[in-house]
Amino acid sequence: MCKKLFTGITIIGVLVLVILMISCEDNDGTLDPIDSIKSPCDNENRGDINLDGLPYTIADAIFYVNYFVYGLEALGPDFQTAAENSDINGDGKVLTLPDLVLLIGIIVGDETPFCPKNLELKRYEYWVENTVLSVSDELGALYLELDRVTDIHLLNSDMEMKKDTNRVIVYSLVGDAFSGQILRFDANIVKIEVATAEGDPVILHKY
Ligand SMILES: [Ca+2]
Numbered sequence: 001m002c003k004k005l006f007t008g009i010t011i012i013g014v015l016v017l018v019i020l021m022i023s024c025e026d027n028d029g030t031l032d033p034i035d036s037i038k039s040p041c042d043n044e045n046r047g048d049i050n051l052d053g054l055p056y057t058i059a060d061a062i063f064y065v066n067y068f069v070y071g072l073e074a075l076g077p078d079f080q081t082a083a084e085n086s087d088i089n090g091d092g093k094v095l096t097l098p099d100l101v102l103l104i105g106i107i108v109g110d111e112t113p114f115c116p117k118n119l120e121l122k123r124y125e126y127w128v129e130n131t132v133l134s135v136s137d138e139l140g141a142l143y144l145e146l147d148r149v150t151d152i153h154l155l156n157s158d159m160e161m162k163k164d165t166n167r168v169i170v171y172s173l174v175g176d177a178f179s180g181q182i183l184r185f186d187a188n189i190v191k192i193e194v195a196t197a198e199g200d201p202v203i204l205h206k207y
C-alpha cells in the first residue's frame with residue numbers, strides 16, 4: 001500500500017516538475033519559442049501583448065520589444081498569456097522576431113492579421129569587420145546577445161535600437177527595414193536572430 005502510494009506521489013511529482021519546466025523561463029530571463037497551449041489562430045486575443053484588451057497597438061509592440069532586452073519580466077505577471085497572444089503568424093512559436101515584425105506591420109497597415117501566415121524561410125549572411133556588424137539582405141529586425149557588456153552604436157538612422165547589458169534589439173515601430181552595416185560594438189556575438197521586413201524567418205550564416 002505504502003509502496004503504491006509512494007510511486008503515485010513520485011509520478012505526480014515528476015509531472016508537476018515537467019509542467020514547471022515547460023512554463024518557466026530560462027536562466028537568462030528569456031523564453032525559448034514554445035508550442036502554444038491552444039491553437040494560435042483560434043486565440044481571439046492574439047496581438048494583445050500588454051493584456052489591456054486592445055490588440056495590435058503601438059503599446060503592444062513596445063511590450064514585445066522590451067521582452068527581447070529585459071526578458072519575461074517585461075511582459076508582467078501573466079507572461080504566459082502575453083506569450084500565447086504573441087504568436088502573431090500562427091506558426092505555434094511564441095515571442096519571436098518574425099512575430100514582432102508582423103505585429104508592427106499590422107499596426108502600421110502594411111499587413112493584415114491573417115492567421116496562419118504563409119511563411120517563407122530565407123537564408124542570409126552576416127559578417128563582422130572592424131567591430132562593425134553587417135547583414136547581406138534587407139531585414140525588419142535584429143536581436144543580438146554579446147559575450148560582455150560594451151558600448152553598442154546603431155549605424156542606421158532609419159532604425160531604432162533598445163539595449164540592456166549584453167542584449168540589443170534593432171527594430172522600427174513604423175515598419176522600416178535595413179541592410180548592410182547596422183551596429184558597431186567590440187564584443188563577440190553569442191546569439192543572433194533576424195527577421196525579414198515581411199516577418200519571414202531567416203537562417204543566418206556567418207560569412
Ligand atoms: Ca494591447
Ligand SMILES: [Ca+2]
Binds near residue numbers: 086088093
Ligand atoms: Ca509565431
